[in-house]
Amino acid sequence: MTINANVYDWECKVIRTIELPEHFQEEVRVDIIRKVTYSYWSNRRQPYGSYKFAGMEASAWTSKRRRTYRTSYGFGISRVPRSMFSGHWGYYFLWYARIVPNAVKGRRAHPPKPEKIWRVKVNKKEKKKAIRSAIAASIKEEMIKNRYPKLFKYIKPVIDKYKLPLIISDLEKVKKTRELKDILYSFGLKETLEYIKEFRRNRAGSGKRRGRRLERHRGILVVVSSDFNNYKLKLEGVEVEKVDRLDIDKLAPGGEPGRFIIWSDKAIEELNNLYI
Structure with a gap:
């Protein structure tokens, strides 16, 4: 037809x-x-995404061992990585949580990946x-x-x-x-x-x-x-x-x-x- x-x-x-x-x-x-x-x-x-190590470059760690340098044992605080702001005698510190998603200046939980294939x-x-x-x-x-x-x-x-x-x-x-x-x-x-x-x-x-x-x-x-x-x-x-x-x-x-x-x-x- x-x-x-x-x-x-x-x-x-x-x-x-x-x-x-x-x-x-x-x-x-x-x-x-x-x-x-x-x-x-x-x-x-267009692929987009943040820097791969954004929020993870802080010098932060946490120790829970007793009587060690920068230990957080006995302070009643969580085990998140912490960066030292000031300290005294290697025992009393002012800490700021870093790296983890729920911390200020921490990484994002699930950031957009630039390598994603659209x-x-x-x-x-x-x-x-x-x-x-x-x-x-x-x-x-x-x-x-x-x-x-x-x-x-x-x-x-x-x-x-x-x-x-x-x-x-x-x-x-x-x-x-x-x-x-x-x-x-x-x-x-x-x-x-x-x-x-x-x-x-x-x-x-x-x-x-x-x-x-x-x-x-x-x-x-x-x-x-x-x-x-x-x-x-x-x-x-x-x-x-x-x-x-x-x-x-x-x-x-x-x-x-x-x-x-x-x-x-x-x-x-x-x-x-x-x-x-």
Whole structure:
């Protein structure tokens, strides 16, 4: 069974009909999509950890033998290692506990280990399967609705009018951001982009002090052919990516399939030979 789709020009007119690749008929495996997404973000983590001997370099020890130097026998104190602050006649001392986790300046009980392996391996076939599943989910209206619960009311009229997937010809010829914006507006996505722009809000927690001040909507994805080289197109709420550089984070951010994708006709042609 084959699926056909219309190709539109920049003026929203149908210019021809093409046959879609088999990717759009793939079974949607949400479990594999989430597995590959987990691997994707795990592999991007940077190992971190404290100095291996942090808190353990103090000159501290404890003796419980009777009548020995620095003995703590008979003082009614615990057996934790202690560092001497001052002393008199080798018997009366001022001690400070060190090294143990419950002491001031002691080591941590279970510190993060820099040698921990964060990488999660996934089979190559599973990665390709996840990408095909995410592509297939992008033409299922129910999954788009689940992914965009608040935004769907703006996307729904576009889906009803132009159907899925939305394919526009010669997107590679777009030179300016204004041109891309006008094309999307002509297809009825003005309210969608305005909602995405207003979605910005301050992040809760410490992330706003670490270069992640704002939470932003991932918005929609525009897929172009591998010949595209105009990286100046920066429109809030729109991600532009080459078809040969797609990954699971672009197609299903957060492991949630059903992203609204706009394809160029050349990208659809190249897709026949990719991720199979």
